[in-house]
Amino acid sequence: MNRPQQLILAASIALAVAAPSATAAAALEASNPFAKQSSLPLNYPAFDKIKDEHFLPAYAAGMREQLREVDLIANSKAAPTFDNTIVAMERSGQLLGRVSAVFSNLQTANTNDRLDAVDREMSPKLAAHNDAIYLNPKLFQRVKTLHDKRDSLKLDAESKHLLERVYKEFVRAGANLPDADKQKLKAYNGEIASLQSEFSQRVLKEANASALVVDTREELAGMSEAEIAAAATEAEKRGQKGKFAIAIVNTSSQPALATLTNRATRERLMQASLNRGSRGGEFDARELVLRLAKLRAERAALLGYPNYAAYSQELETAKNPAAVNKLLGELAGPAVNNAKKEAGEIQKVIDAEKGNFQVASWDWPIYQDKVRAAKYNFDENQLRPYFELNRVLVDGVFFAATKEFGITFKERKDLPVYDPDVRVFDVFDHDGKQLAIFLFDPYARANKQGGAWMNEYVSQSSLLKRRPVVGNHLNIPKPPAGEPTLLTYDEVRTAFHEFGHALHGMFSNVKYPHFSGTSVPRDFVEYPSQVNEMWAIWPEVLANYAKHHKTGAAMPKELLDKVVASKKFNQGYMTTEYLAASLIDQRWHQLAPSQIPTDVLAFEAKALKDAGVDFAPVPPRYRTTYFSHSMNGGYSAGYYAYLWSEKLDADTVEWFKQNGGLSRKNGDHFRKTLLSRGGTADAMDLFRNFRGRDPIIEPLLERRGLTGN
Numbered sequence: 001m002n003r004p005q006q007l008i009l010a011a012s013i014a015l016a017v018a019a020p021s022a023t024a025a026a027a028l029e030a031s032n033p034f035a036k037q038s039s040l041p042l043n044y045p046a047f048d049k050i051k052d053e054h055f056l057p058a059y060a061a062g063m064r065e066q067l068r069e070v071d072l073i074a075n076s077k078a079a080p081t082f083d084n085t086i087v088a089m090e091r092s093g094q095l096l097g098r099v100s101a102v103f104s105n106l107q108t109a110n111t112n113d114r115l116d117a118v119d120r121e122m123s124p125k126l127a128a129h130n131d132a133i134y135l136n137p138k139l140f141q142r143v144k145t146l147h148d149k150r151d152s153l154k155l156d157a158e159s160k161h162l163l164e165r166v167y168k169e170f171v172r173a174g175a176n177l178p179d180a181d182k183q184k185l186k187a188y189n190g191e192i193a194s195l196q197s198e199f200s201q202r203v204l205k206e207a208n209a210s211a212l213v214v215d216t217r218e219e220l221a222g223m224s225e226a227e228i229a230a231a232a233t234e235a236e237k238r239g240q241k242g243k244f245a246i247a248i249v250n251t252s253s254q255p256a257l258a259t260l261t262n263r264a265t266r267e268r269l270m271q272a273s274l275n276r277g278s279r280g281g282e283f284d285a286r287e288l289v290l291r292l293a294k295l296r297a298e299r300a301a302l303l304g305y306p307n308y309a310a311y312s313q314e315l316e317t318a319k320n321p322a323a324v325n326k327l328l329g330e331l332a333g334p335a336v337n338n339a340k341k342e343a344g345e346i347q348k349v350i351d352a353e354k355g356n357f358q359v360a361s362w363d364w365p366i367y368q369d370k371v372r373a374a375k376y377n378f379d380e381n382q383l384r385p386y387f388e389l390n391r392v393l394v395d396g397v398f399f400a401a402t403k404e405f406g407i408t409f410k411e412r413k414d415l416p417v418y419d420p421d422v423r424v425f426d427v428f429d430h431d432g433k434q435l436a437i438f439l440f441d442p443y444a445r446a447n448k449q450g451g452a453w454m455n456e457y458v459s460q461s462s463l464l465k466r467r468p469v470v471g472n473h474l475n476i477p478k479p480p481a482g483e484p485t486l487l488t489y490d491e492v493r494t495a496f497h498e499f500g501h502a503l504h505g506m507f508s509n510v511k512y513p514h515f516s517g518t519s520v521p522r523d524f525v526e527y528p529s530q531v532n533e534m535w536a537i538w539p540e541v542l543a544n545y546a547k548h549h550k551t552g553a554a555m556p557k558e559l560l561d562k563v564v565a566s567k568k569f570n571q572g573y574m575t576t577e578y579l580a581a582s583l584i585d586q587r588w589h590q591l592a593p594s595q596i597p598t599d600v601l602a603f604e605a606k607a608l609k610d611a612g613v614d615f616a617p618v619p620p621r622y623r624t625t626y627f628s629h630s631m632n633g634g635y636s637a638g639y640y641a642y643l644w645s646e647k648l649d650a651d652t653v654e655w656f657k658q659n660g661g662l663s664r665k666n667g668d669h670f671r672k673t674l675l676s677r678g679g680t681a682d683a684m685d686l687f688r689n690f691r692g693r694d695p696i697i698e699p700l701l702e703r704r705g706l707t708g709n
Helices: 022-026 052-074 082-091 094-109 113-134 137-148 157-172 179-209 225-237 263-274 286-302 308-313 321-352 364-376 389-405 489-506 522-537 539-545 557-565 571-589 600-611 641-658 664-675 683-691 698-703
Strands: 212-214 244-246 408-412 423-428 434-443 453-458 469-476
Touching (some): 052 082, 052 094, 052 113, 094 113, 094 453, 137 157, 179 286, 212 263, 225 244, 286 600, 308 571, 321 641, 389 489, 389 539, 389 664, 469 489, 522 539, 522 557, 522 664, 522 683, 571 600, 571 641, 641 683, 641 698
Parallel strands (some): 434 469
Antiparallel strands (some): 212 244, 408 423, 423 434
């Protein structure tokens, strides 16, 4: 997943990183590392100098400076021009952009109580700051004047697209509202920002508080000695020496369910996961969900939209909720049918073992591996010895990128990092010139948000003469000291996926920071990253990295053949759990203000039943009360984006296969027509430029095993 930055003037200004003006610098003490741009290569953040106490004064100075800059633009006596208004706005907010980029990344990847407090304090202030810009009538009038005569300004395509986008963003932010409604809007924005911050923090704290603690090794039967040792260490960290703790990850299903043979332990673990945020106590999220849903619905209504989903999806490639509902509805029935068939196969194994129970959600992961073993004569544990982390990264992810694009990587140890496990690489283009800096943060930590994502510390812009600094963040369990980090296939796929986002950011070749890198619609941003997953099992790539961590022996061809043959295995489960979460997200955000329920769990249950995806052995990938994608603002009404993007991805994979696969020619075409263009044109126009036509759905249906249903 690509995790959006804290938005300041539609992210373009937030991520514009350049030297601050003298006024901004003077507003900060010289000891504050944000008082001037970093002197490190590509303005890489000086993590060794940045302290928690630096953020609040830097934020305050940055907001003051940007408001001064905006005031000069809005009150200029000169007639509005593209340069003195739109370009000037693009150049503004550079100090604020720098502190926002660093803070938002650290607060998700390496937070603490002090950073959480900064986030709670700054979220409503940043919302008010955005309002002060977007609701400035003089500034909007200058933008509107230019927009009204845009066809006569003789702008290049990127500049005209920027003008149209900025105007649309002002209108969507309420610039056309009467003054009384603007005040209502400001109140909505401030409260929504505060609640989103609180929800995100409660989810992380609740996950930590929900860890399953057991007393005996017997309860962990099936886990490896290394995994049991890690559980003992985790319990000791929690002040329960002599016991064992299994930390909860962000999704509903938990990795340990695939190995635990003690059914009672499996059930306890799954219930701990599913009950997060709805079991009472200080981290219960239900009242936050209801308030957020109501505020978003009321805000959308104030802006003239029937619901928040209609507002949110207007700028996406889907355009409206009807298109989203159509896609999800078309796939729900076939997906659940497949899941029920898969459940039947699992039940046969349970019955053959005389299990005397019906398959439940806590049984699925371990029994799906048994079904896979019977069908394909292998299980996931056979793969892990061949998936050592460094080899996956260097000989897999990097190797594929070199073959496809000609870029190369060199690790460096001289740049500071925020955690000792973070690695840093220079990235060089095919001509040997430096393209970017890449950070790799692989391991899970108690102070790190769940999931996986890509962030930008510095975004590319030729206007600001900036090259990108991007990071990938995973949540791989860290093994005990001295043990190798062996990945599951899903973790391997995730590493390739997130690096697809990184490539999107690193290849950006745009003028304006507004359009840099992954600044594209949410239902398009996952598309390039999903395409990059194809190389994980591409024979040439797999042969280069899938080597036994002890012997160095290549993964046997027969095992690889089984991996490829089983690609459609368990797709009913995977599609259903994803669709269930996507449908929950849509149902919450397609409500009018008068339709907000009073019972979160009852509403969720009815939504799943009405959509035909209420199949108990396959719970939603996320339930409402820990659904950060949906509730904290990043992918609100937009979780469908992964499936929407996968339609484009599956069609693109077919193109690569038809044109010779992994080659510089194919990579250069993908880079030139799409990856380098950022948000400079309509997203679907970029796809058509690459593919030569509109996308078709057949490759997606074939991939997910949904043909013939």
